[in-house]
Structure formats: structure tokens, C-alpha cells
Amino acid sequence: MADDIHNIVILTGAGVSAESGLATFRGPDGLWEGHRVEDVATPEAFARDPDLVHGFYDARREKLRTVEPNAAHKALARLDEQWPGELLLVTQNVDDLHERAGSKRLLHMHGELTSGWCLRCNERFGWSGPMGMSAECPGCGTAGLVRPDIVWFGEMPYEMERIDEALRRCDLFVSIGTSGAVYPAAGFVQTASYSGARTLEMNLEPSLGSFLFDESRTGPAGELVPAWVD
Ligand code: BJW
Numbered sequence: 001m002a003d004d005i006h007n008i009v010i011l012t013g014a015g016v017s018a019e020s021g022l023a024t025f026r027g028p029d030g031l032w033e034g035h036r037v038e039d040v041a042t043p044e045a046f047a048r049d050p051d052l053v054h055g056f057y058d059a060r061r062e063k064l065r066t067v068e069p070n071a072a073h074k075a076l077a078r079l080d081e082q083w084p085g086e087l088l089l090v091t092q093n094v095d096d097l098h099e100r101a102g103s104k105r106l107l108h109m110h111g112e113l114t115s116g117w118c119l120r121c122n123e124r125f126g127w128s129g130p131m132g133m134s135a136e137c138p139g140c141g142t143a144g145l146v147r148p149d150i151v152w153f154g155e156m157p158y159e160m161e162r163i164d165e166a167l168r169r170c171d172l173f174v175s176i177g178t179s180g181a182v183y184p185a186a187g188f189v190q191t192a193s194y195s196g197a198r199t200l201e202m203n204l205e206p207s208l209g210s211f212l213f214d215e216s217r218t219g220p221a222g223e224l225v226p227a228w229v230d
Contacts, residue, residue, distance in 0.1 A: 001172075002198075004171060005085070005171045005172045005198075006085035006086065006171055007085055007086040007087070007166070007169050007170045007171050007172070008079075008083065008085065008086070008087045008088075008170060008171070008172045008173075008174065009087075009088050009090065009163075009166050009167055009170040009172075009173050009174070009188070009192065009197075010076065010087070010088070010089045010090065010173075010174045010175075010176065011090050011091075011092070011173070011174070011175045011176070011178060011185060011188055012076075012089065012090070012091045012092065012093060012098070012175075012176045012177055012178065013091075013092045013093065013175075013176070013177045013178025013179065013185070014092070014093060014177060014178070015176065015177020015178060015179075015203060015204055015221055016070075016072050016073065016076075016091075016093065016097075016176050016177035016221045016225075017067075017070070017073075017093055017095055017097050017177075018177065018204075018220075018221070019070040019071070019072065019220060019221065019222040020067045020068060020069060020070045020073070020097055021063075021066070021067045022060075022063065022064075022067060022095055022097075024177075024179075025037045025179075026179050026181060032056055032059075033055075035052075035056070038153060040052060040053055040056045041053075041056075041150070041152045041153055042152050042153045042154060043152050043154060043155065044154075045152075046147060046152070050133055051132075051133060053148075054130075054131055054132050054133060054148075057113065057131065057148040057150065058130040058131060058132060060094075060095075060113055061113045061114065061127075061128070061129075061130070061131075062130070064095050064096065064113055064114070067095075067097070068097075068100070069097045069098070069100050069101035070097075070221075070222050071222040071223070071225070071226050072176065072177075072221035072222050072224075072225035072226070073097045073098055073100070073101035073103070074101045074102070074226075075225045075226040075228075075229040075230065076089060076098065076101065076103055076225060076229070077098070077101040077102035077103045078102075078229060078230070079229045080102070080103045080104055080105050080106075081102065081104075086166070086169065086170075087105050088105055088106075088107065088162075088163070088166045088170075089103050089105060089106045089107070090106075090107050090109055090163055090166075090185075090188075091106065091107070091108055091109070091110075092109055092110045092178060092182070092185050093108070093110070094108065094110055094111055094112050094113045094150055095113060096112065096113070096114055107158070107159050107162065107163065108158065109151070109157040109158050109159060109160075109163065109185065110150065110151040110157060110158075111148070111149045111150040111151045111158065112149055112150075113148070113150070114126060114127055114128060115127055115148075115149035116131060116135065116137075116146045116147070116148065116149055117146065117147050117148070117149040118137035118139060118140060118142065118145055118146050119145040119146070119147060120137060120140055120142040120145045121137060121139050121140035121142070123137065123139040123140070124149050125137075125138055125139065127146075127148075127149075131146060131147075131148060157184060157185070160184065163188070164191065167188055167191040167192045167195065167197075168191065168192075168195045169195070170192055170195070170197045171196075171197055171198065172197055172198050172199075172200065173188065173189060173192035173193070173197045173198070173199045173200070174199075174200045174201075174202070174228075175188070175189060175199075175200070175201045175202070175203070175207070175213070176201075176202045176203070176221055176224075176225060177202070177203060177204070177221045178203070178207060179203075179207050179208060180207035180208040180209035180210075181208055186208070186209055189201075189209055189212045189213060190212060193212065193214075198214050198215075199212070199213045199214045199215070200213060200214065200215045200216075200217070200228075201213040201215070201216045201217065202217045202218075202219070202221060202224040202225060202228065203216070203217075203218060203221075204218065204219065204220060204221075205218055206218060
């Protein structure tokens with residue numbers, strides 16, 4: 001890593017978990033039972049057909065129990081442990097593979113599969129099994145008003161102020177395994193770039209915003225990320 005790099009922001013997307021066996025959203029395996037993510041990950045879809053949306057998240061929560069962090073998650077955890085400067089890992093992923101690999105300076109901007117949110121008392125809490133329509137809030141005891149703690153289309157991603165501040169302070173912005181199809185994450189490269197940071201993309205193929213990066217490396221994250229970190 002160059003001597004003038006002190007503050008790093010890393011953005012990860014579904015591609016970083018692909019080699020662990022979790023499907024990406026927009027690849028050939030990107031449909032869930034024939035539905036596009038844009039059709040199930042919205043508050044409108046949840047209001048219209050909550051069983052369908054719970055089914056989508058219950059299946060993914062179940063799958064999560066069967067997978068493990070891969071070489072890319074582990075390399076990012078090593079970097080977090082060893083890096084003396086500021087570092088923030090912002091993931092769009094709702095899986096828990098970064099924390100299971102050991103990353104600490106981590107933020108889930110699109111929420112977490114293992115968290116539930118009660119629309120009655122507004123509490124958020126850990127959730128490991130199926131949620132479904134009959135789930136009872138462990139806080140207020142109300143049934144049927146618990147939803148996945150996930151940021152759907154049209155909702156505000158978490159911790160945007162903190163992310164924006166880190167992007168403006170960073171010397172290096174690295175984007176890994178994301179298609180650049182979803183905002184505001186797809187615009188982070190521009191914020192970092194305007195603030196003077198170097199920008200690097202690592203993805204299986206050039207993303208939609210590839211041309212915005214100083215450097216673009218193509219290949220599997222499980223190979224590219226350890227090679228970059230070590
Ligand atoms: C590998 C690999 C390997 C594979 N190694 N790589 C019109 C224009 C602009 C914006 C909008 C618009 N209309 C609506 C909007 C806003 C909307 C949006 O962006 N829509 C687009 C579809 C256009 N955004 C929102 O609504 C967001 N909220 C918002 O904007 O609030 C207002 C606001 C205002 C001001 C400031 C801030 C906010 C909310 C977005 C919520 C996204 N939610 C989802 C689903 C919920 C989570 C879940 O269920 O998991 O989040 S959508 C889905 O896409 C998921 C992901 O986090 C997100 C990004 O996908 P990702 O990670 O990039 O995956 P893929 O599959 O797209 O790409 C994987 C990549 O990996 C590919 O490139 C592969 O090649 C690569 N790859 N194997 C390396 N082994």
C-alpha cells in the first residue's frame with residue numbers, strides 16, 4: 001500500500017459473498033423463484049404480499065446458516081486488524097460473513113438478515129430462525145408486525161452521514177463485488193474521487209461505473225482481495 005494512504009473506505013456487494021455460495025442479485029442466478037429483487041425488496045411488495053417477502057428473506061436466512069466466509073472476507077478482516085489508520089468497511093450485503101470472518105470496523109448500509117424490526121414498538125433485535133407473518137416481537141409481544149431489518153428500495157440506507165464523512169476523509173476508496181446498479185452506494189466512488197481519494201474497483205467484470213475508477217481489476221474476489229491485502 002502506498003505511503004500516502006492513511007484512511008481507507010471499502011464498499012462490498014453481493015460478489016464478495018458469491019464464492020461462499022450466496023447468489024448475487026443481477027447475475028444469471030439473480031432471480032428468486034422467478035422474481036427480480038426490485039419486485040420483492042420494496043415496502044409496497046411487503047404491504048401487498050407479506051408472505052412472499054417473508055419467504056424471500058426466510059429462505060436467505062436459512063441459507064446463511066450453511067455458508068462460511070471465503071478468502072476475500074478473511075483478507076478484509078486481516079486488513080482491518082492490521083491497518084493502523086482509519087478504515088471503514090461498508091457492506092451492502094445483509095449476510096453476516098464479514099463479521100464472522102472477524103471484521104470489526106464494519107457497517108451494514110442495507111440492514112441485516114439476522115435482525116428484525118417491530119413496526120409497533122420500533123425496536124430492532126437479533127433474529128435467527130424464520131420470521132413469517134406470525135412472528136412475535138420479543139420486546140412488546142405484538143405478533144404480525146415484525147419485518148426484516150432490511151433497507152428496501154425507496155427507503156433510506158443506514159448510517160449515510162457517517163459513510164459520507166468517511167468518504168470525504170479517505171485517501172483510498174475500494175469497491176469490491178458490486179454491479180454499481182443501486183444508489184446511493186453506486187455514487188460513493190464519485191464522492192471519494194471529488195474529495196481527492198484514489199479509487200480502485202475489484203469485480204468479476206467491469207461494473208456499470210467502472211470508468212469512474214482510477215483502476216479496475218477484474219477477477220474473482222477470492223483471488224483479487226487477498227492479493228491486494230497481503
Ligand atoms: C463478483 C463475483 C466474484 C459476482 N468476485 N465479483 C433512478 C436513478 C437513480 C436512483 C434511483 C432511481 N430510481 C430509484 C432510485 C433509488 C434506488 C435505486 O438505486 N434504484 C436503482 C435500481 C436505479 N435506491 C434506493 O431506493 C435506495 N434508497 C434511496 O435511494 O434512498 C433515498 C436516498 C436519498 C439520498 C441519499 C441517500 C438515500 C435503497 C436501496 C436498497 C437496496 N436494497 C437491496 C435489497 C435489500 C437487501 C437484500 O435483500 O439483500 O440491496 S437491492 C440489492 O441490490 C441489495 C444489494 O445490496 C444491492 C446492490 O447489489 P450488488 O451488491 O451490487 O449485487 P449485484 O448482483 O447487482 O452485483 C454483483 C456483482 O458482483 C456483479 O457485478 C458481478 O459481476 C460481481 N461478482 N461474483 C467478484 N466471485
